[in-house]
Amino acid sequence: MPHEVRGVVARAKGEPVRLETILVPDPGPGEAVVSVAACGVCHTDLHYREGGINDDFPFLLGHEAAGTVEQVGEGVTDLVPGDYVILNWRAVCGQCRACRRGRPWYCFATHNATQKMTLADGTELSPALGIGAFADKTLVAAGQCTKVDPAAAPAAAGLLGCGVMAGLGAAINTGAVGRGDTVAVIGCGGVGAAAVAGARLAGAARIIAVDIDDRKLTSAEKLGATHTVNSRTADAVEAIRDLTGGFGADVVIDAVGRPETYRQAFYARDLAGTVVLVGVPTPEMTLELPLIDVFGRGGALKSSWYGDCLPSRDFPMLIDLYLQGRLDLDAFVSETIALDGVEDAFARMHRGDVLRSVVVL
Structure with a gap:
């Protein structure tokens, strides 16, 4: 039974984003539904809205996210509902020439969910970087979920999903x-x-x-x-x-x-x-x-590209450093906002007023 949730959608190039009802399907084989706790507002989301990535509108924006696994699909063995995860857009395949050479951070065939999230009328959405986390829930490939210590604040932890990890x-x-x-x-x-x-x-x-x-x-x-x-x-x-x-x-x-x-x-x-x-x-x-x-x-x-990271290796290590007080991820969180505040956050980001605005759900 599809989950009916709120999501931030860019319908056309240059148009302001809108908060809309979206449908998230139950997870299929190798997939997971994640309840999003927090998601950072990244320049890449603005690039999607401006048509700078591709023209596969409408986009479901958001990708720097942390949350809790709600459901897993058939064949998923390393995640269970309740796992606290950071989402990543480099779910390595383990089979391509880069992975087989022991360089999975260069994986040339990373995974995304097979099924599509949609608008209420059935229009298929393109999730930003295969994630689409400006939403109450999102559907991803199970490999896009990296388990980390649940003591880490979601607003800070989620930033490792893209920009902070890249730097x-x-x-x-x-x-x-x-x-x-x-x-x-x-x-x-x-x-x-x-x-x-x-x-x-x-x-x-x-x-x-x-x-x-x-x-x-x-x-x-x-x-x-x-x-x-x-x-x-x-x-x-x-x-x-x-x-x-x-x-x-x-x-x-x-x-x-x-x-x-x-x-x-x-x-x-x-x-x-x-x-x-x-x-x-x-x-x-x-x-x-x-x-x-x-x-x-x-x-x-x-x-x-993505800081040449391997999420399964780097995310837990960096979260441990954060919890030890050796990496101040909180310093990157300039403000927390609601899901309907993304468009205004884009303007503040463009002016250089913030390091990161973070949507907290």
């Missing part, structure tokens, strides 16, 4: 920041601030936060930045070099994803240093660099 993983997994390293993070919104926190967790000696908004730089300092640079008034590359003895940083993380910030990251790193791109560019953006500089500077140019 933490860009530093820890992709950038392989080590003890004593110097790290620069360009762009200190939710993802960049998480990269700062990740660099601190990894033991970086110097963490330089770069942004054009002093409010974001203040947040970055609270999360572990040792130095800040407002690139509206200072040359970011020169400032990073000045703070690193003229050499540049060992790891530079571009959490903006624009050609100009990538060039800053490229030239702000030390010889044989690493650039990590975790900010998401748009399809029309192009990059031009002198090939002799790419060759001559050495090192590594990497892209970080």
Whole structure:
């Protein structure tokens, strides 16, 4: 019997989202229905609303979520009703060439629910990142549910489902920041601030936060930045070099994803240093660099997709660090809102007023 619940739906490109009645089917084989406790408002949801991902409208938005398993379908053996979970959009298959090579964080065939959630009139919904968690309940593949300690507050825990994990993983997994390293993070919104926190967790000696908004730089300092640079008034590359003895940083993380910030990251790193791109560019953006500089500077140019995370490994570990007081996930929660407040939260996010608004159900 389908569950009739509320959900935040984007019906057409650029139109304000609406709170609508949606139908969530009982879980089929390999699926689970999750009662959502909290879900963060991420830039990716706004990209969906603006048609920046694809045009498979209408979308059921929301994907940075924590909640409780309510039902499981046939064949699901590692979840039971009552399990407290963070939802993820990288449910690895275990069979593709990446998984078989022991690199499941690159899985090329991740799972989503087979059945579709619908509007009340039967119109099929496209769930954001295969999740659709701006809703009282959602249907996902069982592998999209990662069990964590239920002591973790849902508003904080759910943020590991996307943006915070992307930033933490860009530093820890992709950038392989080590003890004593110097790290620069360009762009200190939710993802960049998480990269700062990740660099601190990894033991970086110097963490330089770069942004054009002093409010974001203040947040970055609270999360572990040792130095800040407002690139509206200072040359970011020169400032990073000045703070690193003229050499540049060992790891530079571009959490903006624009050609100009990538060039800053490229030239702000030390010889044989690493650039990590975790900010998401748009399809029309192009990059031009002198090939002799790419060759001559050495090192590594990497892209970080979801922080190269393995949810089953990383989520429980990070939640444990949160509960130990070593990772301040609460610092990312700027405000909690109701399910009907998502459209206004998009505006605050666009203005840079928040790290994360979080819907609490």
